[in-house]
Amino acid sequence: MLTILEIMKLLPHRYPMLLVDRILEIEPEKRIVGLKNVTANEHFFQGHFPGAPVMPGVLIVEAMAQCGAVLFLRELPERHRKLFLFGGVDKARFRRTVIPGDQLIMELTVLQKRASSVRLHGEARVDGAIVAEADLLSIMTERPE
Numbered sequence: 001m002l003t004i005l006e007i008m009k010l011l012p013h014r015y016p017m018l019l020v021d022r023i024l025e026i027e028p029e030k031r032i033v034g035l036k037n038v039t040a041n042e043h044f045f046q047g048h049f050p051g052a053p054v055m056p057g058v059l060i061v062e063a064m065a066q067c068g069a070v071l072f073l074r075e076l077p078e079r080h081r082k083l084f085l086f087g088g089v090d091k092a093r094f095r096r097t098v099i100p101g102d103q104l105i106m107e108l109t110v111l112q113k114r115a116s117s118v119r120l121h122g123e124a125r126v127d128g129a130i131v132a133e134a135d136l137l138s139i140m141t142e143r144p145e
Helices: 004-010 056-074
Strands: 022-027 030-039 082-094 104-111 117-126 131-142
Touching: 004 022, 004 056, 022 056, 030 056, 056 082, 056 104, 056 117, 056 131, 104 131
Parallel strands: none
Antiparallel strands: 022 030, 030 104, 082 131, 104 117, 117 131
8 A cells, every 4th residue: 555665754763773664554544464574684683693593583673663653654744744753652562573574464453542642552464474563652752853
């Protein structure tokens, strides 16, 4: 549904922090499904861990949060002036490792939306199995000039 070039028009993130390659599904203000192709070339694998590469859980959570930001930035008329920042992470669980060659599918559903914040539940899967899940709080703020 959205390509990497379209995602880059919405998110300020760039390499090495852009962690969403494609958006597969969107239900405006309700749900989003994004994809991250995990490759052996990821910068974090150099030190996490040499000889046994594992995607850090915190980056899986960040990738889910980026999907959530796309869900809401896409609908904002003044989106170039807004940022979504972490307000909190609750109930984070990591069920198995994510390694090079995996395709991470992230699904986020809206739990609660307010004027300047949104609470989402995210699940990340590889080959249909949940690898991570968390409840995320994102706060909308003005982007610095």
